[in-house]
Amino acid sequence: MSKMYHHLPVEAYTTQDWFDREQRLIFSRSWRYAGLAEDLPEPGHYLSVQAGVNNIFIVMGRDHRLRAFHNICRHRGTQLIRAVGKTQKALTCPYHDWTYDLEGNLISVPDEETEYPGGLDKSCLGLKPASVDIWRGMLFVHPEPDAPSLVEWFGAVEPLLGPHDPAKLVEYPEARQSYEIKANWKIVVENYIDVYHLSHLHSNTLHMYDHARAEYGWKGPHYHFWEPPAPGYAKDLEQNLPSPRVIPKPHVGAWVPMLFPGTGIGASEDSWNIFILTPLGPELTRVENRTKLADASAWEFSKQEWLSSGFWKSFGGPKYSGEDVAGKEDPMASGDFTAEDVYACEQQQKSLASPYLEIGPAATGESPITRHQRAVLDFMDLQARQMGAGDV
Amino acid sequence: MFEFHSLRVAELNAEIGGGATSVTFELPADLIDRFAWHAGQHVTLRFVLEAQEQRRSYTVSNPPGAPLRITVKRESGGLVSNHIADALSVGDRIEVAPPIGRFALEPRRHARRTHYFFGAGSGITPLFAMVQAVLTDEPESVAHLIFGNRSADTILFRKELDQLVTQHPDRFTLRHALSAASLWSWFSPWRQGHVDAQAVKAAITQTPPVAQDVQYWICGPGAMNRDLSSGLNDLDVPADRIHMESFGAAQPADDGVQGCAASAVIRLQDGQHEISVQEGQNLLAAIRANGLTVPFSCQSGVCGACRAQLADGAVHMRSHMALAEGDIAAGHILTCQSLAQTKRLTLDFRS
Numbered sequence: 089m090s091k092m093y094h095h096l097p098v099e100a101y102t103t104q105d106w107f108d109r110e111q112r113l114i115f116s117r118s119w120r121y122a123g124l125a126e127d128l129p130e131p132g133h134y135l136s137v138q139a140g141v142n143n144i145f146i147v148m149g150r151d152h153r154l155r156a157f158h159n160i161c162r163h164r165g166t167q168l169i170r171a172v173g174k175t176q177k178a179l180t181c182p183y184h185d186w187t188y189d190l191e192g193n194l195i196s197v198p199d200e201e202t203e204y205p206g207g208l209d210k211s212c213l214g215l216k217p218a219s220v221d222i223w224r225g226m227l228f229v230h231p232e233p234d235a236p237s238l239v240e241w242f243g244a245v246e247p248l249l250g251p252h253d254p255a256k257l258v259e260y261p262e263a264r265q266s267y268e269i270k271a272n273w274k275i276v277v278e279n280y281i282d283v284y285h286l287s288h289l290h291s292n293t294l295h296m297y298d299h300a301r302a303e304y305g306w307k308g309p310h311y312h313f314w315e316p317p318a319p320g321y322a323k324d325l326e327q328n329l330p331s332p333r334v335i336p337k338p339h340v341g342a343w344v345p346m347l348f349p350g351t352g353i354g355a356s357e358d359s360w361n362i363f364i365l366t367p368l369g370p371e372l373t374r375v376e377n378r379t380k381l382a383d384a385s386a387w388e389f390s391k392q393e394w395l396s397s398g399f400w401k402s403f404g405g406p407k408y409s410g411e412d413v414a415g416k417e418d419p420m421a422s423g424d425f426t427a428e429d430v431y432a433c434e435q436q437q438k439s440l441a442s443p444y445l446e447i448g449p450a451a452t453g454e455s456p457i458t459r460h461q462r463a464v465l466d467f468m469d470l471q472a473r474q475m476g477a478g479d480v
Numbered sequence: 481m482f483e484f485h486s487l488r489v490a491e492l493n494a495e496i497g498g499g500a501t502s503v504t505f506e507l508p509a510d511l512i513d514r515f516a517w518h519a520g521q522h523v524t525l526r527f528v529l530e531a532q533e534q535r536r537s538y539t540v541s542n543p544p545g546a547p548l549r550i551t552v553k554r555e556s557g558g559l560v561s562n563h564i565a566d567a568l569s570v571g572d573r574i575e576v577a578p579p580i581g582r583f584a585l586e587p588r589r590h591a592r593r594t595h596y597f598f599g600a601g602s603g604i605t606p607l608f609a610m611v612q613a614v615l616t617d618e619p620e621s622v623a624h625l626i627f628g629n630r631s632a633d634t635i636l637f638r639k640e641l642d643q644l645v646t647q648h649p650d651r652f653t654l655r656h657a658l659s660a661a662s663l664w665s666w667f668s669p670w671r672q673g674h675v676d677a678q679a680v681k682a683a684i685t686q687t688p689p690v691a692q693d694v695q696y697w698i699c700g701p702g703a704m705n706r707d708l709s710s711g712l713n714d715l716d717v718p719a720d721r722i723h724m725e726s727f728g729a730a731q732p733a734d735d736g737v738q739g740c741a742a743s744a745v746i747r748l749q750d751g752q753h754e755i756s757v758q759e760g761q762n763l764l765a766a767i768r769a770n771g772l773t774v775p776f777s778c779q780s781g782v783c784g785a786c787r788a789q790l791a792d793g794a795v796h797m798r799s800h801m802a803l804a805e806g807d808i809a810a811g812h813i814l815t816c817q818s819l820a821q822t823k824r825l826t827l828d829f830r831s
């Protein structure tokens with residue numbers, strides 16, 4: 089009998105076997121974030137992304153429409169393209185120079201007559217198509233060519249994600265970062281959606297919002313969350329916002345949904361951020377952050393910063409200070425909520441291997457955690473059934 | 481089944497200063513299902529004028545759910561279009577056959593598509609129905625209309641289109657191209673000139689697709705359609721995303737191919753008939769001359785009403801505007817455009 093962590097066995101957070109099954113049944117069978125729409129600005133630009141066990145690349149055709157293909161040469165399987173780039177008309181495999189057009193058709197094979205004296209039917213050797221779409225300014229791919237549309241996948245949760253139109257905002261490149269957390273991806277998700285911890289772990293970093301009045305829930309496997317500004321912040325909100333508004337008045341608050349699997353958004357009156365999780369191993373997860381701000385002049389930014397400086401000067405600080413601080417680098421003394429979260433996730437993961445681990449009862453503000461565990465189980469069950477037992 | 485029903489004219493409206501007429505029909509309750517249409521489909525009208533039966537196809541210029549309405553552009557010297565413009569009154573009865581046609585947009589609630597519409601002149605009629613169908617019944621999709629006309633005063637549905645822009649600012653864009661724009665007009669179009677391959681490229685670059693299921697709908701004169709579809713091909717648009725119907729179809733060119741005399745087996749719902757086809761006679765004409773009834777309408781290869789499956793033998797089609805590549809590969813022919821190339825033929829009308 090395996091030890092349980094609410095609805096999931098503890099092994100779900102620690103073992104290669106669970107990791108592999110999730111890769112196959114969740115990350116290879118769902119829509120996967122692949123970047124921001126502006127990452128592919130013009131025809132010929134491409135990028136590739138790992139979606140579970142699949143590597144998929146997206147390329148923009150001359151009609152400005154995106155095509156997605158599995159990044160696998162039809163000859164001997166070599167990955168065709170690397171990360172990001174731009175091509176004119178064709179994609180050539182580095183190994184034997186088989187060349188494909190942007191529709192995925194195999195258009196040339198070197199020394200075709202001598203190497204394939206029996207002939208080669210190039211029309212059967214096109215790249216395998218996948219699905220791609222743009223939604224709320226983000227690129228998404230799905231390994232299947234006729235995947236259910238993003239409306240079916242995200243439609244129900246979309247109205248709860250806030251009035252933001254990310255396509256109209258501008259990326260703030262300095263905020264772009266990627267880092268690794270030594271914890272299972274579900275630990276990181278659970279931290280993201282844990283309403284209970286907001287007033288505690290972040291007692292001194294996120295209190296401009298009123299966690300007691302948070303509204304949250306689920307639409308299928310997707311979590312939605314909204315909370316209003318706390319009274320002290322709301323009093324002179326327009327003045328207190330650190331940068332110009334990205335949504336029209338009178339909308340206020342913070343929207344912090346977690347879309348399945350592992351695509352977090354954190355959006356407020358003045359910014360829109362994404363928090364993308366990629367499981368790297370049973371106990372290692374990569375996080376990618378990108379931020380978009382208002383499409384406003386430098387002057388408007390400085391003006392807003394200056395207006396709000398009074399509020400922020402006296403706001404917040406580290407959770408621990410004085411004697412509680414463990415050295416110069418203590419994340420709990422950083423005054424940075426991300427550092428606090430990373431610390432909490434890694435500290436929790438460390439205990440999962442202990443035979444003395446025993447998980448206590450879930451609090452009301454932790455109901456999203458147990459619900460996410462269900463979502464993971466349900467999604468895997470459904471996919472396993474759809475694939476038929478044989479393929480699993 | 482292709483049968484005519486007598487429908488009462490409920491409303492007549494002159495458009496663009498009398499250059500076109502919209503005719504709205506009253507549909508009795510028992511015909512509503514029979515006359516249900518998809519945006520882009522057309523009905524066939526039958527008149528007897530100057531002691532001759534005349535048939536014409538007109539697109540339904542309203543989306544499904546709205547009143548059954550056609551909009552007919554007045555052709556100079558056009559027998560039927562002038563009759564409609566000048567001689568009809570509310571209350572008249574007209575013989576109308578139910579909607580058909582494969583140039584049709586069926587909205588899907590959960591689809592998330594980008595539709596580009598390219599139209600010219602009265603080619604707007606199916607597009608107008610399609611744009612509205614998208615805006616009301618495909619709520620996550622976006623429509624871009626590029627509309628060519630001679631001058632500002634010949635733009636059909638101009639007011640209605642402007643209203644749609646106001647109602648759906650995030651989901652509908654409208655761009656006008658005028659080929660003979662007056663310098664003195666206050667109306668400044670998006671572009672001067674015809675809707676051509678250049679205009680298509682400019683439009684797509686200006687409003688690239690967000691939803692990646694992209695469909696292209698083209699409706700104008702044959703030459704424009706050919707230009708646009710080759711323009712889209714140059715941009716690598718896959719053929720199955722391009723939907724086209726030609727308007728004001730020019731007489732199909734006599735390409736010099738001769739038909740031979742033949743005997744043909746015609747399979748209809750009610751059984752099998754053996755007929756003879758005269759040298760040079762098109763198959764539809766031969767079938768009718770032998771007293772058989774099969775559906776037809778435009779007799780110029782545009783509407784697709786006369787299609788049949790060629791089960792045996794070979795024919796030459798003068799034009800096949802109304803057929804998609806896949807149809808042709810599957811052996812479909814337009815009998816009004818087909819000349820026998822073998823002495824024995826078998827045609828099947830039963831599907």
Ligand code: FES
Pocket residue numbers: 161162163164165166181182183184185186
């Ligand atoms: S593996 Fe790609 S060309 Fe050989």
Ligand code: FES
Pocket residue numbers: 776777778779780781782783784785786787802814815816817
């Ligand atoms: S009758 Fe219209 S295509 Fe033949």
Ligand SMILES: [Fe+2]
Pocket residue numbers: 279280285289290425429
């Ligand atoms: Fe947190």
